[in-house]
Amino acid sequence: MKNILRYVIVRAALTLPMLFILLSVVFVVIRVMPGDPVSSMLGGHAPESVIEKKKEELGLNRPMIFQYVDYLWQICRLDLGESMILKQRVIDAIKLKIPATIELTFFGMLVTVLVGVSLGAYAADKRRSPQDYAIRIYGIVIYCIPVFWLGLMFQMIFGIWLDWMPIAGRTGARVFASTFEKTGFYVIDTILIRDFAALKDVLIHLVLPSVTLGLMLSGVFVRLTRANMLDVLKSDYILAAEARGIRHRRVVYKHAIMNAFVPILTMMGLQVALLMAGAVLTESTFSWPGMGRLLLERIYMRDYPTIQGVIVFFALIVALVSLVVDIVYALVDPRVRY
Amino acid sequence: MTTADTILALKDLKVHFPIHIGTVRAVESVSLEIRQGEVMGLVGESGCGKSTLGFSILRLLRTPGIIAAGEIVYHGRDIVQMGRRELLSLRGKRIGMIFQDPLTSLNPLFRVGDQFVETIRTHEKQVSRKRALERSESILARLGIAADRLYEYPHQMSGGMRQRIMIGMALVLNPDFLIADEPTTSLDVIVEAQFLDLLNELRAEFNLTILLISHNLGIVAQMADRITVMYGGRIVETGPAETVFADPLHPYTQGLLASIPNIKLDQPALHTMPGAPPDLVNPPGGCVFHPRCPRATDICRRSIPGLTDEKGRWTACWLHAPRD
Amino acid sequence: MKHSPSRKMAVLFARFAVMGKKYGVEWWILVVGAAIITGVVLMAVFSTAIAPFDPYDQNAGPQLSPPSRTHLMGTDNLQRDVFSRIVYGSRTILGVAVLAAILSSVVGITFGLISGFAGGFFDKILSLVMDSIYSFPGLILAIAFAAMLEPGILSITVAVAVIYIPTYFRLVRGQTLQIKEELYVEAARAIGASGRRILWQYIFPNVIATTVVVFTMNVGDAIMIEAALTYLGLGLPPSIVDWGMDLSMGRRFLPSGVWWLITFPGAMISILAIGFTMLGEGLAEILNPRLLEK
Numbered sequence: 001m002k003n004i005l006r007y008v009i010v011r012a013a014l015t016l017p018m019l020f021i022l023l024s025v026v027f028v029v030i031r032v033m034p035g036d037p038v039s040s041m042l043g044g045h046a047p048e049s050v051i052e053k054k055k056e057e058l059g060l061n062r063p064m065i066f067q068y069v070d071y072l073w074q075i076c077r078l079d080l081g082e083s084m085i086l087k088q089r090v091i092d093a094i095k096l097k098i099p100a101t102i103e104l105t106f107f108g109m110l111v112t113v114l115v116g117v118s119l120g121a122y123a124a125d126k127r128r129s130p131q132d133y134a135i136r137i138y139g140i141v142i143y144c145i146p147v148f149w150l151g152l153m154f155q156m157i158f159g160i161w162l163d164w165m166p167i168a169g170r171t172g173a174r175v176f177a178s179t180f181e182k183t184g185f186y187v188i189d190t191i192l193i194r195d196f197a198a199l200k201d202v203l204i205h206l207v208l209p210s211v212t213l214g215l216m217l218s219g220v221f222v223r224l225t226r227a228n229m230l231d232v233l234k235s236d237y238i239l240a241a242e243a244r245g246i247r248h249r250r251v252v253y254k255h256a257i258m259n260a261f262v263p264i265l266t267m268m269g270l271q272v273a274l275l276m277a278g279a280v281l282t283e284s285t286f287s288w289p290g291m292g293r294l295l296l297e298r299i300y301m302r303d304y305p306t307i308q309g310v311i312v313f314f315a316l317i318v319a320l321v322s323l324v325v326d327i328v329y330a331l332v333d334p335r336v337r338y
Numbered sequence: 339m340t341t342a343d344t345i346l347a348l349k350d351l352k353v354h355f356p357i358h359i360g361t362v363r364a365v366e367s368v369s370l371e372i373r374q375g376e377v378m379g380l381v382g383e384s385g386c387g388k389s390t391l392g393f394s395i396l397r398l399l400r401t402p403g404i405i406a407a408g409e410i411v412y413h414g415r416d417i418v419q420m421g422r423r424e425l426l427s428l429r430g431k432r433i434g435m436i437f438q439d440p441l442t443s444l445n446p447l448f449r450v451g452d453q454f455v456e457t458i459r460t461h462e463k464q465v466s467r468k469r470a471l472e473r474s475e476s477i478l479a480r481l482g483i484a485a486d487r488l489y490e491y492p493h494q495m496s497g498g499m500r501q502r503i504m505i506g507m508a509l510v511l512n513p514d515f516l517i518a519d520e521p522t523t524s525l526d527v528i529v530e531a532q533f534l535d536l537l538n539e540l541r542a543e544f545n546l547t548i549l550l551i552s553h554n555l556g557i558v559a560q561m562a563d564r565i566t567v568m569y570g571g572r573i574v575e576t577g578p579a580e581t582v583f584a585d586p587l588h589p590y591t592q593g594l595l596a597s598i599p600n601i602k603l604d605q606p607a608l609h610t611m612p613g614a615p616p617d618l619v620n621p622p623g624g625c626v627f628h629p630r631c632p633r634a635t636d637i638c639r640r641s642i643p644g645l646t647d648e649k650g651r652w653t654a655c656w657l658h659a660p661r662d
Numbered sequence: 663m664k665h666s667p668s669r670k671m672a673v674l675f676a677r678f679a680v681m682g683k684k685y686g687v688e689w690w691i692l693v694v695g696a697a698i699i700t701g702v703v704l705m706a707v708f709s710t711a712i713a714p715f716d717p718y719d720q721n722a723g724p725q726l727s728p729p730s731r732t733h734l735m736g737t738d739n740l741q742r743d744v745f746s747r748i749v750y751g752s753r754t755i756l757g758v759a760v761l762a763a764i765l766s767s768v769v770g771i772t773f774g775l776i777s778g779f780a781g782g783f784f785d786k787i788l789s790l791v792m793d794s795i796y797s798f799p800g801l802i803l804a805i806a807f808a809a810m811l812e813p814g815i816l817s818i819t820v821a822v823a824v825i826y827i828p829t830y831f832r833l834v835r836g837q838t839l840q841i842k843e844e845l846y847v848e849a850a851r852a853i854g855a856s857g858r859r860i861l862w863q864y865i866f867p868n869v870i871a872t873t874v875v876v877f878t879m880n881v882g883d884a885i886m887i888e889a890a891l892t893y894l895g896l897g898l899p900p901s902i903v904d905w906g907m908d909l910s911m912g913r914r915f916l917p918s919g920v921w922w923l924i925t926f927p928g929a930m931i932s933i934l935a936i937g938f939t940m941l942g943e944g945l946a947e948i949l950n951p952r953l954l955e956k
Contacts, residue, residue: 022794029806127401133687140943144935146886148893149928152913156921167917234400236442243398243437244430244457244507258447270797277801281890285913295802296894299809307809314802322797 007330015323022315027071030308031064075312081305090309093294099184100170101290104213105272105279107206111214112271116221117257117264123222124229125252135222142219147278151212151285158208165208168287172201209286213278217271224267228260235259262329269325273318343374345515345547346395351408353387353394360619364390364403366571366626369645372515372547379562379579380551381594385615387571392519392551396429412515431461434508438520440500444492450503451488457507477506480543481536498529502536509544517549522557534560555598559583567591570616570626577651587653589631625656633657692944698937702930706752713746717903722746726915729922736922738908739915748926750903755934758815759884762822763877769823770830771873777831778838789835796828804887808896818897822887826880833876837869871949875942882938889931905931 074081081090123135159167166172170186179198182189187206190199232238233256241251280292287293291310298306353365365387372378380388393399395410397417410417412433417425429435437443445453454474455467465473475485481502492500501521508516518537522530534557541548552558558565558579565582567575567590575588586592593611613630616622622629628638637656645652646659681689705712714732715722722733722743729736735744773792777785795803804821811817891897892906900907905927912923 017790018794018797021790022798025791025794026806030810140939141932141936144882144886144939145932146889146893146928146935148890149909149924149931152909152916152924152928156916156924160917160919236437236439237445239398239400240435240437240443240504241445242429243396243435244460245426245428246430246456246460247426255445259445262447273797273799277799277890280801280805281893284894295805299805299896307806311802311806315798318798 004327004330008327011326011330012323015319018322019315019319022319023072023075023312024068026308026311026315027068030304030311031067081309086303090306093306094291094310094313096184097289097291097294099186100288101279101283101292103170103185103187103206104209104282104288104290105275107210108213108217108279108282109268109271109275111211112217112221112275113268115214116218117225117261119218120222120225121229121253121257121260124226124233124256127230136226139219139222139226142215145216146281147212147216148281148285150216151209151282154208154212155285166205167208170202170205170289171198172205209282209288212285213275213282216278217274220267220271220274221264224264225257225260228263229256232256232259265325265329269322272321272325276314276317344371345374345413346549347371347409347411348391348395349409349411351391351394351410352406353390353399353403354406355403357402362618363571363621364618365394366621368408368568368571368573370566370573370576372549373564375545375547376563377541377548377550377561379558379565380549380568381553381555381558381565382568383553383594383615385618386568387618388551388553388568389519391568392435392517392549395517395549396433396435397425398435427461430457430508430513431511432513433515433517434511434513435517435519436501436504436508436521439524440497440504441492441524443504444500446492449489449491450495454488454507454510458510461511474506474510477510478503481506497525498532501525501529501533505536505540509540509546512544514545515547515549517551519551520553521550522552522554530557537561555594567594570621571618572626573645573652573654574627575651575653575655576645577653581651587648587651587658588627588655589633589657590627593630593632625654688944688947690944691940692948695937695940695942695944698933699941702752702756702934702937705749706756709750709753713743713749715743715746717742717747717750719743719746726920726923728920735926738912738923744908744922744926747903747908748905748930751905751908751927752930752934754815754898754902754904755885755888755906755931758819758822758888759881762819762884762888763826763880765819765823766826766880767830767873767877770827771834773827774831774834775838778835778842781842785835788831792828792831795824796832800825800883801887801890804891805894805896808891813897813899815898815902818888818891821891821897822884825887826883829876829880830873833872834869837872871945875946875949878938878942878945882935882942885931885935885938 078091079089086093119135119138123132126132155167158165179193179195182192186202187199190196190202229252233252237259238251238256241255242248246255276292279290280295282288283290283292284296291313295307295310298310348368348370351365351368352363355362355364368387368391370378380391382388390399390403394403394405395412395417397405399405405418408418412428415424417428420428444450448456451471451474455470458470458473459465459467471488474488478485478487483499483502483506487495487499487503492503495503521537522533525533537548538561540546548561550558550561562579564577565579566573567582567588569590575582575586575591577587582591583595586595590611593609596609597611599605599608611630616626616629624640625631625634625638625643628634631638635656641656643654643656643659645654648658678689678693720740720742723737723741725737725741726739727733727737733743733745735748737743738747773788777788804825807821807824808818811820888897889906889909892904893910895907895910898904898907900911908927909924909931912920912927915923
């Protein structure tokens with residue numbers, strides 16, 4: 001146990017420089033962009049004096065270095081500023097929307113892993129068979145299909161033509177979220193309050209968006225799993241396990257998958273970035289009230305502080321997830337522990 | 339050819355690997371029998387087919403390898419024709435196998451004890467985990483390994499210990515036949531010696547028959563009762579170890595033994611055999627060794643010699659064929 | 663002596679088949695990919711000839727009519743012919759994607775070379791920056807850029823290009839470091855000019871092969887990002903004909919059963935992306951079988 005703790009601390013410490021760079025990059029990008037946020041906020045025709053006054057108010061006239069330090073200091077305190085348009089702290093806006101995104105990405109990742117890993121393992125096991133080629137083609141094609149188009153097609157087929165599932169939002173017309181909303185995670189909330197009709201409604205609203213999101217990434221996992229499995233299946237310990245009479249299915253779906261999974265976990269970290277990108281598009285398509293939609297809304301409103309805040313938040317998540325993945329990696333593979 | 343106490347008999351076995359440039363004839367028309375309780379050494383240079391032979395006994399050939407023809411008869415049952423279920427019950431339980439590199443032969447993600455338990459419970463489903471661990475402990479004790487090692491991972495052990503773990507796993511279900519494929523190649527000399535001693539002891543205790551596959555003539559000389567020499571996928575000579583070493587019949591065996599450097603002799607140069615191992619996709623016609631044989635004659639180039647019996651020793655060489 | 667066209671086709675096909683035998687499935691994947699790309703490129707180049715209507719013509723036909731003989735892909739809510747918009751849209755998407763890829767590669771390769779050769783603190787900092795950008799979700803970065811810049815072809819190209827600079831940077835920097843190391847070792851051994859020649863013969867083709875593959879994949883990805891940005895309404899003004907834009911404009915009518923406004927643009931994006939990906943995969947396998955695990 002001690003080993004793992006030491007690893008966690010060291011690894012966490014290593015995250016800081018990366019985070020620092022990321023945040024600095026965000027700061028530079030937003031400041032350096034052409035276009036003046038204040039003048040567009042006040043409507044293009046405001047007089048100079050008003051613009052200047054507003055800038056003064058927002059602290060945009062101070063030297064860059066002060067703004068930079070302030071920015072970093074604020075982030076340390078998890079203060080992401082205040083919206084320029086609405087009277088709302090950015091952090092509050094985020095807190096409101098984040099559970100929706102987490103629910104979506106969680107179930108999406110679930111679909112991805114289930115579909116991707118099983119197809120990948122199956123393809124590796126049946127190497128060079130027609131099923132293998134079909135699965136490999138699936139892997140290539142599914143990534144190239146834009147996630148928003150996939151979503152629209154699903155909406156069209158399952159939502160409109162077949163009318164099996166709703167195509168927008170987290171809950172239906174007769175279900176009022178305010179009755180059960182506590183944590184923001186509707187699946188949990190409805191269970192806590194034992195409102196199973198609402199639970200069913202929430203789940204059915206989750207189906208299309210998470211399947212859409214999940215399938216998009218599954219291609220990557222199929223290829224990854226297949227490649228890793230092929231490597232693993234060549235290993236001596238697989239041969240040795242078969243020599244001891246262990247059944248083929250167990251050898252492939254337990255021994256081989258576990259060993260192939262370890263590098264997949266690392267890749268999962270990279271995929272979270274893709275997952276977030278996909279979530280933005282999925283939320284837009286399914287009118288899902290999460291972080292992605294928040295970002296887009298505020299972009300249309302030109303609410304720069306919120307935009308910056310959301311992006312900073314994404315950066316924090318990326319760093320955190322990368323850390324978590326490495327830790328889980330260390331837990332699973334006993335060889336990796338400083 | 340088959341005597342009463344033969345437990346494994348290979349009859350005209352052919353193992354082929356069809357690849358894009360042709361078919362690699364890794365094992366060609368091999369007939370061999372191994373008797374109860376003996377250690378049969380299988381020697382030859384790299385690529386002669388000995389390891390492939392070892393793997394084919396348990397049908398562990400990697401794609402695209404296939405057993406093209408022949409029989410592998412174990413206690414009267416032909417392994418080549420066996421159904422899946424019977425084959426699985428054979429592996430690990432009646433025939434055990436140990437491999438060259440114990441580090442890569444043990445699953446790095448699972449504790450050693452778990453791997454033992456899995457082996458036991460695969461074949462004896464009703465055994466409880468606790469009981470399985472007890473049995474593992476007892477065999478480890480026999481091998482001189484402390485019981486708490488069962489809770490460790492393979493990478494936490496030394497090479498010699500891992501090799502003993504591997505033997506333990508191979509023997510935990512009391513098989514009567516053990517295939518050892520290059521078991522000492524990855525061990526250093528001292529550990530190797532300990533390993534061989536251990537193997538000898540276990541052989542007596544467990545009443546094992548061992549097929550010892552190695553390119554190291556030294557360990558085979560120490561351990562084997564009989565030895566079989568392979569070349570180019572075929573058997574060239576078989577016989578009691580002492581006799582073969584003292585008086586090799588086949589020119590290849592002679593060359594092999596002559597090329598072992600002798601520290602006591604004052605050799606000006608190493609003895610080598612000219613030429614290179616044969617192309618297994620297009621083997622030479624006639625005797626597979628004839629291109630390199632210093633005593634090849636016309637008939638050697640034309641026809642493949644069969645195994646001929648000469649006082650309990652078998653040789654595939656026209657020089658020793660009966661004159662008729 | 664002239665050969666008939668059918669004879670020429672036969673010879674061409676025979677040559678293809680021989681290559682196919684030699685390289686296996688990957689060759690056919692490459693061929694299919696190249697064929698798709700060629701098709702779309704031709705569509706872009708010869709738009710004026712292929713498109714039956716002017717894509718901006720708001721009087722080309724009835725409003726929101728399904729595919730018919732005059733309007734192969736139907737018409738939209740502004741009475742424009744969808745097929746013509748698809749044909750002209752290929753210009754936008756291809757143009758942006760290729761331009762962005764070129765921009766990425768030039769910037770990324772340059773910085774990679776400099777960083778690799780210079781080494782030291784500069785290299786460390788630059789690598790850290792590039793790694794950070796690389797680990798960040800590309801689309802979100804692109805959205806940030808597209809949101810900050812005025813909509814237009816240049817803006818969207820820059821937004822898309824930024825994401826891939828780290829890829830080229832890392833690739834070239836890695837190769838540069840490798841060459842540097844080999845050169846030092848070689849100098850120490852004083853092998854002489856022939857050694858250097860071998861180095862260039864070995865490393866250079868490898869670098870070029872990898873770069874070409876990465877570039878192809880880059881264009882494929884850029885297509886997806888461009889479509890995503892325009893779908894979200896960012897990057898391009900509505901006056902430019904674009905598949906992603908048409909997709910977002912068309913989805914409003916989906917609940918009314920209007921399927922042709924979203925099916926065709928989306929399918930085209932997918933097909934084009936698949937084309938580039940297949941080309942990239944095929945090239946990767948053929949140019950260097952060790953790049954991709956079989």
